[in-house]
Amino acid sequence: MSADVMTRPRSRAAVPAGARRRRSKRKDPGRVLRLYIPLGLYLVFTLVPFYWMLVFALRPAGSTDPVPWPITFEHFETVWNDIGYAVFFKNSVIVGVWSLLFTTVIAVMGGYALARYRFRGRGLFMVVLLCTQFIPGAMMLIPLFSIFKSLGLINSLGSLVLADTVFNLPLSIILMSGFISAVPFTVEEAAMVDGCTRLRGFLAIVLPQLRPGLIAVGSFAFIHTWNNFLFALMFVSKQDSFTIPVGLSYTIGEYSADFGALAAGGVVAALPVVCVFAVVQRYLVHGISAGAVKG
Amino acid sequence: MRRRAVPYLLISPTVALIAAFLVYPIGSVAYYSLQHQNLTRPWANGFAGLDNFRRMLFEDELFWQSLGFTAKWVIVEVGLQLLLGLALALIVNESFIGRGLARSLVFSPWAVSGVLTTGIWILLYTPSTGVLRFLGQPEAAVLGNPDTVFPAVVVTELWRGVPFFAILLLAGLQGIPGELYEAAAVDGAGRTRRFFHVTLPHLRDAIVLATLLRGVWEFNNVDLLYTLTGGGPAQATTTLPLYVAQRAVDSKDFGYGSALTMAGFVILLFCSILYLRLNRFGEDRDR
Numbered sequence: 001m002s003a004d005v006m007t008r009p010r011s012r013a014a015v016p017a018g019a020r021r022r023r024s025k026r027k028d029p030g031r032v033l034r035l036y037i038p039l040g041l042y043l044v045f046t047l048v049p050f051y052w053m054l055v056f057a058l059r060p061a062g063s064t065d066p067v068p069w070p071i072t073f074e075h076f077e078t079v080w081n082d083i084g085y086a087v088f089f090k091n092s093v094i095v096g097v098w099s100l101l102f103t104t105v106i107a108v109m110g111g112y113a114l115a116r117y118r119f120r121g122r123g124l125f126m127v128v129l130l131c132t133q134f135i136p137g138a139m140m141l142i143p144l145f146s147i148f149k150s151l152g153l154i155n156s157l158g159s160l161v162l163a164d165t166v167f168n169l170p171l172s173i174i175l176m177s178g179f180i181s182a183v184p185f186t187v188e189e190a191a192m193v194d195g196c197t198r199l200r201g202f203l204a205i206v207l208p209q210l211r212p213g214l215i216a217v218g219s220f221a222f223i224h225t226w227n228n229f230l231f232a233l234m235f236v237s238k239q240d241s242f243t244i245p246v247g248l249s250y251t252i253g254e255y256s257a258d259f260g261a262l263a264a265g266g267v268v269a270a271l272p273v274v275c276v277f278a279v280v281q282r283y284l285v286h287g288i289s290a291g292a293v294k295g
Numbered sequence: 296m297r298r299r300a301v302p303y304l305l306i307s308p309t310v311a312l313i314a315a316f317l318v319y320p321i322g323s324v325a326y327y328s329l330q331h332q333n334l335t336r337p338w339a340n341g342f343a344g345l346d347n348f349r350r351m352l353f354e355d356e357l358f359w360q361s362l363g364f365t366a367k368w369v370i371v372e373v374g375l376q377l378l379l380g381l382a383l384a385l386i387v388n389e390s391f392i393g394r395g396l397a398r399s400l401v402f403s404p405w406a407v408s409g410v411l412t413t414g415i416w417i418l419l420y421t422p423s424t425g426v427l428r429f430l431g432q433p434e435a436a437v438l439g440n441p442d443t444v445f446p447a448v449v450v451t452e453l454w455r456g457v458p459f460f461a462i463l464l465l466a467g468l469q470g471i472p473g474e475l476y477e478a479a480a481v482d483g484a485g486r487t488r489r490f491f492h493v494t495l496p497h498l499r500d501a502i503v504l505a506t507l508l509r510g511v512w513e514f515n516n517v518d519l520l521y522t523l524t525g526g527g528p529a530q531a532t533t534t535l536p537l538y539v540a541q542r543a544v545d546s547k548d549f550g551y552g553s554a555l556t557m558a559g560f561v562i563l564l565f566c567s568i569l570y571l572r573l574n575r576f577g578e579d580r581d582r
Contacts, residue, residue: 035386036391038382039386039397039401042383042386042401043401045454046401046404046454048419049415049416049418049454050403052415052418052419053414053418106309109306109308109309110305110308110309113303113305114306117301117302119299119302121303125306125310132313132317134511134567135560136511136514136515136556136559136563137515138537138539138540139324139556140321140324141540141543141544142543143320143323144320147316147319147320166313169312169313170313223406226408227408227409227410228408229409229522230518234544245408245518248410248411252414252417259418259421262414262418266411266414269408269411270407270411273406273408274403274406276406277399277402277403277405277406278399278403281398281399281402281462282395285465285466286466288462288463289469
């Protein structure tokens with residue numbers, strides 16, 4: 001149980017405890033001005049665009065009411081059946097899940113090496129990982145295209161899984177090594193003293209405690225892959241291999257008169273990732289503070 | 296001996312993937328930048344020497360124009376994201392009822408792609424459908440007008456960019472020990488002094504890293520601008536990577552596109568290293 005507490009986001013402990021908690025007990029009018037008003041304004045800025053999309057997606061074509069009533073699902077039927085979002089959605093899920101699996105497994109391996117071993121070339125490996133963050137994905141399109149062409153992967157979802165995995169990996173490894181470092185080595189050592197192999201020790205002792213880390217890294221990879229537009233646009237040109245962002249970009253172009261279809265497509269694109277994100281957001285913040293931004 | 300091989304085995308898939316899909320491609324871009332390689336003019340293909348670079352530096356106005364816009368875009372976008380993101384991070388780091396929900400809501404645009412952001416904001420910006428008419432928007436299209444297109448794309452990217460900035464800074468804020476604030480409060484430091492003498496110095500590395508990551512990201516941002524404006528009107532919002540895509544994809548000029556890519560890569564790397572040096576990132580400092 002104590003280990004579980006350790007791996008949970010420590011947001012509460014990080015709040016400057018004494019001073020502020022005491023302050024908030026007596027009524028502090030400054031707090032409204034400092035906290036709630038700016039937060040409220042920012043919430044409006046964040047939510048109005050989402051709301052506007054929902055309005056267009058749910059109200060009948062031709063209506064101009066700012067409240068979608070009566071609610072209609074005709075636009076969803078159009079995008080799902082006629083425009084082909086059913087296929088795009090399936091493709092996006094396939095690419096997202098495979099890339100999530102590859103990224104997570106390889107990141108656990110790499111993160112474990114970084115967190116637990118001091119090996120020659122470790123520093124260089126870290127530098128290379130960091131340097132990859134400066135490689136512009138958009139500018140790698142030309143060479144990546146010719147590589148995938150020679151591998152025969154153009155127009156196949158495999159090219160997207162590979163490319164997205166590669167671009168997800170560096171940050172995922174850095175995050176993952178932070179999570180693994182946070183699990184004390186002594187428990188693993190104890191297991192090995194009891195006769196476990198290192199691998200069994202890892203699988204039985206460390207992996208269960210890594211759950212928040214796996215969630216953070218996996219969801220990060222999934223969200224990135226789900227949203228990746230450029231690779232999908234470049235490497236896939238057959239409509240039955242389109243992913244959601246590509247389908248959406250065509251909806252923007254071809255149906256820009258049909259704002260209902262555009263908005264409904266947007267809702268289909270947003271729903272999975274925004275739901276995933278709402279659930280895992282705290283693990284992500286924790287993972288970044290553990291792995292990437294050690295101040 | 297076997298034991299010492301374990302870490303290398305563990306990192307081998309990563310190394311292989313990075314070598315095959317990141318390092319090798321950079322090498323081939325460097326190679327192509329020295330070649331004439333144009334699919335529409337195959338008879339002229341072959342070794343070019345520095346011809347592509349000469350053309351880029353001395354004959355191509357659009358290169359300089361796109362570079363200028365990239366600089367303006369990165370500086371404005373990252374500057375505003377730093378201010379708003381820091382404010383947002385400080386707010387959601389306070390404890391109040393409903394904080395978890397508030398975080399999920401204000402951070403959620405980060406999970407949304409550039410294309411989707413475009414889709415949503417086109418609904419907002421189109422005169423006949425937008426919400427801007429409630430604010431007295433003139434009938435003209437925001438995105439088609441050279442005077443309004445820049446603020447319009449900046450605001451759109453802020454909507455999606457500020458949350459990620461705030462997440463990175465929130466992570467940094469959570470690394471600051473609470474005792475420091477108590478000690479400062481005991482010493483009589485007010486809120487403002489605590490911010491400038493405790494929070495900011497401790498956030499320094501997080502801020503440097505976040506601005507750098509966002510800077511690189513905004514430099515390379517293609518999906519939003521590509522789908523929102525397509526680089527227009529009249530190339531007014533074309534960044535360097537967008538220009539590369541136009542050259543390489545639309546006019547099939549791989550050699551010249553590769554030269555532009557190398558220029559972008561070198562500029563980005565140079566600016567990043569300079570930025571880290573200037574900020575003495577990661578070095579021990581007196582706190």
